[in-house]
Amino acid sequence: MSEIKLREYDETPVIPKVMISDRLPELEEEAIKDASQQDSIEWAQGMLSHYDVGDLHEMPKYGITLQIISKDTARCISVYDHGYPLFMLRMLMETFEHAGLALEVDPHTVLRPYEASEEQGPENEVPQTAIDEAFAIEVV
Numbered sequence: 116m117s118e119i120k121l122r123e124y125d126e127t128p129v130i131p132k133v134m135i136s137d138r139l140p141e142l143e144e145e146a147i148k149d150a151s152q153q154d155s156i157e158w159a160q161g162m163l164s165h166y167d168v169g170d171l172h173e174m175p176k177y178g179i180t181l182q183i184i185s186k187d188t189a190r191c192i193s194v195y196d197h198g199y200p201l202f203m204l205r206m207l208m209e210t211f212e213h214a215g216l217a218l219e220v221d222p223h224t225v226l227r228p229y230e231a232s233e234e235q236g237p238e239n240e241v242p243q244t245a246i247d248e249a250f251a252i253e254v255v
Contacts, residue, residue: 150209
């Protein structure tokens with residue numbers, strides 16, 4: 116009878132899982148107010164009812180990709196490691212909460228590396244117009 120030999124594996128360092136929720140900014144009152152407006156809530160509800168389970172909703176302008184889990188739940192599967200996308204993800208979470216919906220983040224979300232082009236400003240700068248337009252999103 117031959118012996119079974121177990122292969123030895125290199126021990127690679129375990130990289131700790133980044134908890135996205137720990138990286139998200141706290142929202143100021145004005146941002147919470149914007150995220151909880153009725154049109155934002157209707158957008159979230161409409162987006163979830165528009166797609167089939169498993170479909171992806173890409174939000175390239177915001178650096179976020181969502182996957183539909185059910186008629187009342189979405190999962191963020193990726194977000195760019197940059198102040199603006201992280202801010203927008205926090206805004207989405209607030210909207211979903213006000214709509215009575217679930218937006219799953221940890222431990223599913225992959226933090227994607229962000230490389231700024233030369234014409235972009237500081238990492239954590241969130242333009243006011245972006246906040247005002249944040250939920251003027253059309254689902255196609």
